[in-house]
Amino acid sequence: MANRNVIIGAVVTVIVAVVVIIGIVIWSKSSNKPPFALSHKEFVQLNEVPITSATIWLQSVASSQATRNGQGFSLTEPVLSLGPIELPKAPHWKESTSSIYFVDVYQSVVHRFNPITKEHKTAKVGNEALAFIIPLKNTTDKFIISYGQFLAILTWDGNSEKAFYRAIVSIDRDVYRANEGKVAPSGALFVGTHSPQSPNGDVQKEAAGLYAFYKDLRTSKKLLNNVTVSNGMGWSKDAKWFYYIDSLAYTVDSFSYDIETDELTNRKMIIDFREANIPGVPDGMAVDSEDKLWVTSFNGHQVLRIDPVSGEIMEKINLDALRITSAVFAGPQLSDFYITSGDYQNTEEETKKYPHSGYFYELKDFKVSGRPGVEFEIHPSFLND
Numbered sequence: 252m253a254n255r256n257v258i259i260g261a262v263v264t265v266i267v268a269v270v271v272i273i274g275i276v277i278w279s280k281s282s283n284k285p286p287f288a289l290s291h292k293e294f295v296q297l298n299e300v301p302i303t304s305a306t307i308w309l310q311s312v313a314s315s316q317a318t319r320n321g322q323g324f325s326l327t328e329p330v331l332s333l334g335p336i337e338l339p340k341a342p343h344w345k346e347s348t349s350s351i352y353f354v355d356v357y358q359s360v361v362h363r364f365n366p367i368t369k370e371h372k373t374a375k376v377g378n379e380a381l382a383f384i385i386p387l388k389n390t391t392d393k394f395i396i397s398y399g400q401f402l403a404i405l406t407w408d409g410n411s412e413k414a415f416y417r418a419i420v421s422i423d424r425d426v427y428r429a430n431e432g433k434v435a436p437s438g439a440l441f442v443g444t445h446s447p448q449s450p451n452g453d454v455q456k457e458a459a460g461l462y463a464f465y466k467d468l469r470t471s472k473k474l475l476n477n478v479t480v481s482n483g484m485g486w487s488k489d490a491k492w493f494y495y496i497d498s499l500a501y502t503v504d505s506f507s508y509d510i511e512t513d514e515l516t517n518r519k520m521i522i523d524f525r526e527a528n529i530p531g532v533p534d535g536m537a538v539d540s541e542d543k544l545w546v547t548s549f550n551g552h553q554v555l556r557i558d559p560v561s562g563e564i565m566e567k568i569n570l571d572a573l574r575i576t577s578a579v580f581a582g583p584q585l586s587d588f589y590i591t592s593g594d595y596q597n598t599e600e601e602t603k604k605y606p607h608s609g610y611f612y613e614l615k616d617f618k619v620s621g622r623p624g625v626e627f628e629i630h631p632s633f634l635n636d
Contacts, residue, residue, distance in 0.1 A: 333364060333371055335609025338574075338593040340535070341383035341431065343624045344581035348409060351581055351589060352394070354381040361396070363409045366581065366589070366613065374407055374414035383432035385440070388628040395440065395627045397422070397429030402442070402468055404633055419633070420468045426459070430481050434625035436490040437510045439463040441474070443481020443495075454479060454499060461495070463513045466630045474515050483536025483546060483577070487559075488622070494521070494544055494559055498532045501525050503546055505559055522562045524548070529555070529564075535577030535591070539619040547575040547590065552605060554578060554590055570612060573597065573605040580621020588617040 339362070342353040350365045361384050363372045379399030387393040387404075394405040400422055407414035422429055422442055430445035446458035461475035479499040486493055486508060493508040493515055501524040506515040521544075524533055531551020536544055543565065544557045552573050556566040572592035579589050594602065594609030602608060 333611050334607075335594045336362075336591075337609065338576065338595040339591040339609075339611070340576050340593075341385075342577055342579035342581075342589060342591055343383075343385055344579055344585070345386050345626075346583070346623065347391070349583075350409065351579060352384045352386065352409075353577075353591065354384050354396070356380050356382065357595070361394075361405065361407060361414060364611075366587065372410050372412075374412055376405065376414050376416055380428050382429040382445075385432060385434060385624075386626045387634070388626040390634065393634065395432075395629065397432055397442065399428050400426045400444075402429075402440075402464065404629075420464075422462060423460070423473075430459075431484060433484045434627050435463070435493075435510075435513060436486055436508075436625075437513050438625075438628055439465055439513050440627050441484055441513075443478065443484065445481065446479050456499070461515075466628060468629070468633070472513070474513065482534050485536050485538035485544065487538070487542050488540075492559070494536060494538065496533045496536060496546070498534055498549065501532055503533050503536070503544065503557065503559075520562075521559050522557055522564070524551075527564065529553075531575075534575065537578040537580060537588075537621060539580065539621050540585075541619055543619070545578050545588075547578055549574050549576060551575065570607070571605050572608040572610060572612075573601055574608060579624070580617070582615075585621045585623060586616055588614040588621070590614075 336355050337358055338356040339353050340356050342351050344351055349367050350363045353362050355362065357380055359376050359378055359381055360373050361376055377398060382397040384394050384396045387395060392406055392408045396403050396405045396416065398416060398418055401418040402420050402422060403416045403418045405414055405416045422444060426444045427447040428445050429442050431443040433441050435441050442462045442464060444459040446455045448454045456479050457477040459478040459481055460473050461478060461481055462471055462473050464471045478497050480497060482498045483496040490510045491508060493506045495504050495506065503521045505519050505521055507517040508515060529548060529551060531548035533546050534549035535547040538544055544559050546555050546557055550573060552570050552575060554568045554575060555564050558565055574593045574595060575590060576593050577591045581587050581589055590612040592608055592610060597608050
């Protein structure tokens with residue numbers, strides 16, 4: 252009798268195991284996925300990728316944390332360890348410190364975040380708006396920043412709550428303030444500006460520009476006129492093309508770029524957000540290793556991957572934050588993708604609808620890698636405190 256019971260128990264166990272395996276296979280085939288295989292790359296392989304509960308500084312994703320819907324994958328149970336931040340902007344990955352540096356524009360705060368250790372440090376820098384922070388080449392504690400309408404040298408060890416700045420030069424006497432900055436392949440510092448803005452928020456049209464500053468910071472040239480709000484910038488891998496956003500023109504444009512002179516010619520519109528029925532306005536930009544543009548939509552809760560040649564929208568990432576400000580590739584292999592969002596002037600209704608406004612999103616082992624941020628090489632005379 253005992254042997255019979257053992258045999259019956261064994262048969263039941265086998266039957267249960269077979270049923271479980273059949274169930275897994277059926278689920279796998281119906282979802283076109285191998286069992287329990289869920290990676291971040293799959294979130295962006297779909298044409299549209301809603302992320303309704305945010306991968307904010309996400310450590311890892313188990314299959315139990317992912318849900319499927321008719322449009323793709325969504326993540327739940329986010330790790331909210333950084334935020335909310337009012338208006339984060341201009342993230343820059345510095346490999347030597349394994350950190351992302353960025354600014355909170357109107358709070359006049361610089362940030363350093365190490366996504367490996369999760370260490371997060373901040374320092375207050377005066378009371379003027381900050382638009383960018385870029386490490387100075389061959390230094391460990393010095394940066395070029397915009398401070399209102401000035402370019403300034405910032406000294407900060409990345410740990411202390413205190414940072415010291417020294418304004419060097421006015422970008423333009425008639426400029427309201429800087430709004431974006433990146434280092435060109437030539438080594439020049441490209442600085443985009445913001446048109447004057449009234450107290451009620453109205454922005455004067457086409458009163459800003461784009462400038463190139465060189466090592467001594469006193470040598471500069473104006474590259475573009477009739478700009479309203481300068482924003483995202485990037486270059487092709489071969490340094491023959493420059494990509495540029497004027498947010499209130501609603502366009503992403505390309506130019507032929509001369510690395511010897513920094514001159515911009517042959518302007519072409521890549522995409523017009525209004526014509527393409529894209530919500531919000533184009534804001535930040537990151538260029539990946541395949542020379543495709545990742546453009547953030549401020550007030551549009553998404554990031555778009557755009558082909559700069561055809562203007563095709565190749566992919567979308569929808570987020571549960573409304574004001575998406577910028578994006579950056581980071582990590583040792585530049586294979587992690589970070590997206591910044593702000594809660595600047597969010598209404599109560601907007602906050603309810605977009606609960607993770609002001610947080611960072613992290614996509615580990617992204618489907619494409621990026622290119623390293625370029626540090627600015629300044630004249631040595633500026634490095635003497």
